[in-house]
Amino acid sequence: EAQVTQNPRYLITVTGKKLTVTCSQNMNHEYMSWYRQDPGLGLRQIYYSMNVEVTDKGDVPEGYKVSRKEKRNFPLILESPSPNQTSLYFCASSFGTGLEQYFGPGTRLTVT
Amino acid sequence: GQQVMQIPQYQHVQEGEDFTTYCNSSTTLSNIQWYKQRPGGHPVFLIQLVKSGEVKKQKRLTFQFGEAKKNSSLHITATQTTDVGTYFCAGRNAGGTSYGKLTFGQGTILTVHP
Numbered sequence: 001e002a003q004v005t006q007n008p009r010y011l012i013t014v015t016g017k018k019l020t021v022t023c024s025q026n027m028n029h030e031y032m033s034w035y036r037q038d039p040g041l042g043l044r045q046i047y048y049s050m051n052v053e054v055t056d057k058g059d060v061p062e063g064y065k066v067s068r069k070e071k072r073n074f075p076l077i078l079e080s081p082s083p084n085q086t087s088l089y090f091c092a093s094s095f096g097t098g099l100e101q102y103f104g105p106g107t108r109l110t111v112t
Numbered sequence: 113g114q115q116v117m118q119i120p121q122y123q124h125v126q127e128g129e130d131f132t133t134y135c136n137s138s139t140t141l142s143n144i145q146w147y148k149q150r151p152g153g154h155p156v157f158l159i160q161l162v163k164s165g166e167v168k169k170q171k172r173l174t175f176q177f178g179e180a181k182k183n184s185s186l187h188i189t190a191t192q193t194t195d196v197g198t199y200f201c202a203g204r205n206a207g208g209t210s211y212g213k214l215t216f217g218q219g220t221i222l223t224v225h226p
Contacts, residue, residue, distance in 0.1 A: 031212065040121070042200060042218040043155065050212045058213055059113065090154060097212045098143055098204055103154040 002027045004104035006091050012110045013081060021076045021107050023091030031094045032074040033058070033101070034066065036087040043090065049074055050097050081111040114139045114205045118217025126225050131188040133220035135201035142206040144177055144184045149219075150197045158186075181206065191224045198222070 004025045013019055023032065033048040035058075045058030049068040063085055065077040074093075078085060088108050092101040115138040125131050135144065143162045147155040159168055161177035161184060168175045174187045184203075188195055198219045205213065 033212075033214065035216075040218060042118070043202075043216040045214055045216075048212045048214070056210065056212055059215065092155075098160075100145070100157040100160065101147075101155075101214075103156070106154055 002102070004091055004093055004102050006089075006104040006107050008107060009105060010108050012112065014112055015082055016080050019078050019081060019109075021078075021089060021091075021109070023074045023076065023104060024072050025074075025093040025102070026072065027093065027095075027102065028071065029093035029095055029102075030071070031097050031099070031101075032068065033092050034064070034074070034076045035090045035092065036060065036085075037090060037106075038087050046076070046089075081109075083111050085109065086111050114203070114213075114215050116201060116203050116215045116217045118201055118220060120220055121218060122221050122223070124223045124225065125191050127193060128190050131191050131195070131222055133186050133199050133201075133222075135184045135203070135217045137182045137203050137215075139182070140206040141181050141203040142211075143204055144181075145202045145214075146175060146184075146186055147200045147202065148197050149200065153197075155200060188222075191222070193224050193226055196222060196224050 034046040035043040044060045047066040049055045091104040094101045145160045146158040149155045165179045166177040172189045200219045201217045
């Protein structure tokens with residue numbers, strides 16, 4: 001089944017404790033992206049990747065890191081999480097830039 | 113930077129009434145996409161518009177892209193309870209080097225009363 005998976009789905013952590021949210025797709029998509037969703041703000045793009053080893057900042061990249069070492073995986077790293085990073089995070093992928101995006105189920109992160 | 117404003121933020125309708133949500137971009141867009149997110153779910157792609165003045169229909173849904181490629185709308189005729197959810201537009205800037213950047217509107221939360 002074609003899908004985008006994210007792990008973990010829920011995470012409660014403390015300020016400053018490094019964490020990684022994994023994202024994987026099995027559709028051989030070139031483009032992958034991370035978004036955060038906050039009430040009243042819609043979806044805001046954090047980082048995107050147009051291919052392996054090619055990443056770029058979205059609108060809200062501060063406090064996040066990403067890597068794209070393999071085509072299928074695009075992990076989101078929070079080196080030192082802070083409470084303002086409490087949010088719902090979505091990973092998405094598409095065959096190419098500007099095409100239909102497939103979203104993962106989301107990761108709800110709480111930083112205390 | 114590019115901003116995409118979407119209105120209204122909330123819309124409550126009676127089943128059978130029509131619904132429209134509007135998106136306005138501060139810059140010219142190369143294309144615009146529309147997504148629907150059911151409560152508790154993830155965004156699901158509905159459609160993409162590319163050409164100036166383009167109109168596309170999907171059953172009761174009509175999507176329009178403005179002549180200047182800076183605004184778009186989604187119109188639902190005769191809403192049903194299955195239309196409940198949040199509708200997002202997402203635009204890609206026509207100029208500049210950040211071609212992969214996608215900016216979403218804030219979304220319109222649609223409630224349909226039976």
